[in-house]
Amino acid sequence: MMDDFGINDIKHIFFNMEVMDGQWGLLFFGLWVTIKIAAVSIIFSTILGLFVAIVRIQNSSAYNLLLITYLEFCRATPIVVALIVVYFGLPFLNITFSPFQSAVIVIVFVHTAYIGEAFRSGILAINKSQTEAAQSLGLNQIQTYQYILVPQAFRIVLPTLANQWTGIIKDTSICTILAITELLKAAQIIAAWKANPTPLVMSTFMYLLILIPLTIFTMRLEKNVRIKK
Amino acid sequence: MSKQLHSEAILRVIGLNKYFGDEHILKSISTTISKGEVVAIMGPSGGGKSTFIRCINRIEEPTTGQIYFGDLEVTGSKNKICDIRRDIGMVFQNFALFPHLSALENIMLAPTKIKKISKVKSKINAMALLKRVGLEEKANNFPEQLSGGQQQRVAIARSLAMDPKILLFDEPTSALDPEMVREVLDVMVSLAQEGMTMVVVSHEINFIKEAASRVLVLVNGEIIEDGPSKQVIEKPSHQRTKEFLGNLL
Numbered sequence: 001m002m003d004d005f006g007i008n009d010i011k012h013i014f015f016n017m018e019v020m021d022g023q024w025g026l027l028f029f030g031l032w033v034t035i036k037i038a039a040v041s042i043i044f045s046t047i048l049g050l051f052v053a054i055v056r057i058q059n060s061s062a063y064n065l066l067l068i069t070y071l072e073f074c075r076a077t078p079i080v081v082a083l084i085v086v087y088f089g090l091p092f093l094n095i096t097f098s099p100f101q102s103a104v105i106v107i108v109f110v111h112t113a114y115i116g117e118a119f120r121s122g123i124l125a126i127n128k129s130q131t132e133a134a135q136s137l138g139l140n141q142i143q144t145y146q147y148i149l150v151p152q153a154f155r156i157v158l159p160t161l162a163n164q165w166t167g168i169i170k171d172t173s174i175c176t177i178l179a180i181t182e183l184l185k186a187a188q189i190i191a192a193w194k195a196n197p198t199p200l201v202m203s204t205f206m207y208l209l210i211l212i213p214l215t216i217f218t219m220r221l222e223k224n225v226r227i228k229k
Numbered sequence: 230m231s232k233q234l235h236s237e238a239i240l241r242v243i244g245l246n247k248y249f250g251d252e253h254i255l256k257s258i259s260t261t262i263s264k265g266e267v268v269a270i271m272g273p274s275g276g277g278k279s280t281f282i283r284c285i286n287r288i289e290e291p292t293t294g295q296i297y298f299g300d301l302e303v304t305g306s307k308n309k310i311c312d313i314r315r316d317i318g319m320v321f322q323n324f325a326l327f328p329h330l331s332a333l334e335n336i337m338l339a340p341t342k343i344k345k346i347s348k349v350k351s352k353i354n355a356m357a358l359l360k361r362v363g364l365e366e367k368a369n370n371f372p373e374q375l376s377g378g379q380q381q382r383v384a385i386a387r388s389l390a391m392d393p394k395i396l397l398f399d400e401p402t403s404a405l406d407p408e409m410v411r412e413v414l415d416v417m418v419s420l421a422q423e424g425m426t427m428v429v430v431s432h433e434i435n436f437i438k439e440a441a442s443r444v445l446v447l448v449n450g451e452i453i454e455d456g457p458s459k460q461v462i463e464k465p466s467h468q469r470t471k472e473f474l475g476n477l478l
Contacts (some may be wrong), residue, residue, distance in 0.1 A: 132326035137339040137391060138315035146282075147338060151329050167387045225329075 017197045023190045029197060030186025031206045037100065037182060038169045038210065041107040045168065046161070049115025050106065053153075054145060056120055067116075074113035080174055082106045084155065086179055099180035111168050118160040122153035155225045162218035169210055183207065236263040238425055239395055240285065242336065243292035245282055247311050247450075254280050256450040257294070262395075267427045269458060269478075273445035273473055278430045280340055282421045282446060286317045298395075315343060318388030322400040326372040330459040332359065332383045333368040336390045344391070351390070358386040362416050378409030396420065398429040434477055438462060448472050 021025075056067050084093040087102040097105060126149055154161075173184040179187070187203035240262040246302060248257040248330075256278045262268055262368040272280045283289035285296060287303050287310055291383045301313050326335050338353040340346045359365045362382035364375075372380055388396060398417070402410045414436045421427060422441040431437065437444060437458050444461040446454035447467075465471050 053268055080378075126324075127323075129321055129325040130284075130327065131320075133327070135288050136286055136314055136317070136319035136397075137387070138311050139309045139339065141343055147342060148327055152327075155329065158471060165255050 013196065013223045014198055016196055017157065019190070019194045019196045020202060023199065024116070024192075026181075026190060027202060027206065028182040028185045030181055030203070033100075033181060033182040034169070034172045034207075035210060036102050037107070037172045037175065038180070040104050042165050042169050044104070045115050045164075047110040048112040050119050050150065052116035053119035053123060056116070056142075057123055060192060070155045071113045072108050072119065079106060079110050079130075080169055080177065080212075082110060083162050083174055083177065088192055090195050090202070096126070099175065099178040102178065103180065105174045107168055107171050111164055111171070115161065118157045118164065119153055119158065122157035122160075125156055126152050158218060158222055158225065162215070165214060165218075166211060169214070236265065238262070239264045239299060240428075241295075241297040242285070243295045243297075243434060245281070245283060245284060246292045246294065247277070247289065248292045249336045254450050255284070255291075258450075258452060260427065260452065260455065262428065264394075264426055265424050266420045266443055267425075267429065267441045268443040269444045270430045270436070270447055271432060271444060271473070276447045277450040278447050279399055279439045280431050282399050282428060285397055286314050286319055288319075290355050308427065315339075315391050316394045318393035318396040320381070320384050320388055320396065320398045320401050322403050322405070324372070324377070326380050326384055326387070331369050331371055332364065332375065332386075334389045335372070337385060339387070355386070355390060358389050358446050359383070361389075362386045363369050363412070366426065376409060377405045381409075381413045382416055385413075385420075389420075393427040394455065395428065398431065400429065402431065402433055432477055434462065434474075446473070448473075 055063055083102060085105045086097060086106050086192055087099065092095065100223060130152065131144055134148045139147065172182055174184045175182045176188060183203050183206055184200075187199040190199035191197055238261045242258055242260050244256055245258040246253070249359075258281065260397070272283065273420055274467070280289055280398050284291045285303070287296075294304065298317060299312055301309065303313055324334075327338070330338065331354050333352065336358055339346070340351040340354065341348055356365065356368060359368055360386060364379055364382055364386070372383070375383065381448060385396075385401075401417070402413050402419045405413065410433065414433060417427070417436065420438045429436075429441065441458040444454070444456065444458045445452050446461065446465075446467070448469050452471045454461055454465060462471065462474065464478060465474060
């Protein structure tokens with residue numbers, strides 16, 4: 001009897017579908033906003049990360065010091081603090097971004113640092129003879145990166161990259177501190193209004209809805225790579 | 230050496246020096262290689278053979294000295310080096326095939342991306358080259374799926390795809406199992422017979438006897454012997470060469 005009661009209780013609190021009546025629209029709207037922020041952030045931070053890695057490998061002096069400072073700064077700054085600075089702080093300097101822009105800027109800023117480091121170690125892991133073979137064929141530096149080093153580095157860092165992408169999707173939830181109704185914010189609004197945490201549980205499932213396809217996608221990529229090797 | 234008098238010089242090395250830190254690896258090396266010559270470079274390890282051959286297409290940066298490829302200065306402005314390298318093929322000890330590309334794609338990459346030859350045309354050319362090295366049926370295999378000897382033959386085909394005027398071989402058979410050495414050497418011998426100018430760092434004495442027209446012996450960064458292969462191998466003039474050859478046989 002006690003067990004029965006317990007389970008019903010859990011159901012009533014965390015999986016109360018009556019609470020969700022008429023609320024799915026808002027939750028799916030939030031999901032869409034989250035997907036948009038994550039997609040834009042993933043694309044930009046991956047491209048910029050690659051760029052940072054190459055600049056760091058190619059230049060040894062001033063650029064490097066600048067980039068290392070940036071990397072350390074990113075590692076040390078909580079992402080929420082960065083968001084507060086960009087969204088609430090910069091307007092004092094007459095630089096104003098929309099909540100969406102602020103979110104993307106901060107996420108890209110922080111994750112570019114990590115993705116850049118991943119790419120850098122990936123490129124450095126490639127045997128030097130690959131560069132020499134490319135050079136001896138007459139490929140210039142850009143072509144060597146484009147056709148030889150980057151494709152190989154990408155294969156090496158793919159698992160790390162998938163981790164970072166997952167991290168980006170979860171980091172979109174920092175937007176709850178802004179006036180932007182992404183998935184978690186939508187769930188919070190409904191939960192507060194209905195005084196029931198079910199929407200938060202549902203939002204968790206929706207994060208899974210994004211993460212599972214991403215995981216399948218990266219697993220496929222990795223498998224493809226392995227066959228090709 | 231007499232051969233050079235009546236044929237066209239393709240490569241001239243003048244006073245080439247290379248230092249690694251304080252170590253003097255190449256000591257003022259000068260030599261001329263003529264069109265159609267097959268020059269073998271021999272010598273004990275650490276003598277500077279690899280460094281020398283890598284300086285020729287400047288994947289190793291010479292410290293001082295000049296290298297001319299035809300009329301072009303390899304050691305001149307860095308801007309032109311890519312253009313010069315297109316005509317100087319190189320084959321490495323560890324093959325250095327691109328692991329993310331199939332054998333065919335390895336061969337097609339440079340012609341399509343650098344010379345902008347159409348895919349169809351360069352594929353026909355690449356298949357012909359694969360046939361020539363006896364690996365037609367391996368066109369779609371990736372390097373990992375090929376034996377060392379097969380990889381090296383693909384690497385030779387990859388260099389040939391750019392129609393080089395000279396081919397450099399840096400110990401092409403040293404990383405191979407003994408039974409695979411022959412298949413690579415056969416390809417090299419046939420190239421030599423077709424008149425390809427080649428510089429080969431190798432200790433394969435039979436190959437040198439069979440295909441090389443000239444031997445340079447490099448010891449401690451200096452050319453201590455330079456002459457027709459038969460003469461150098463059978464009647465070396467330098468004591469150090471005799472010792473070295475004695476160890477090989």
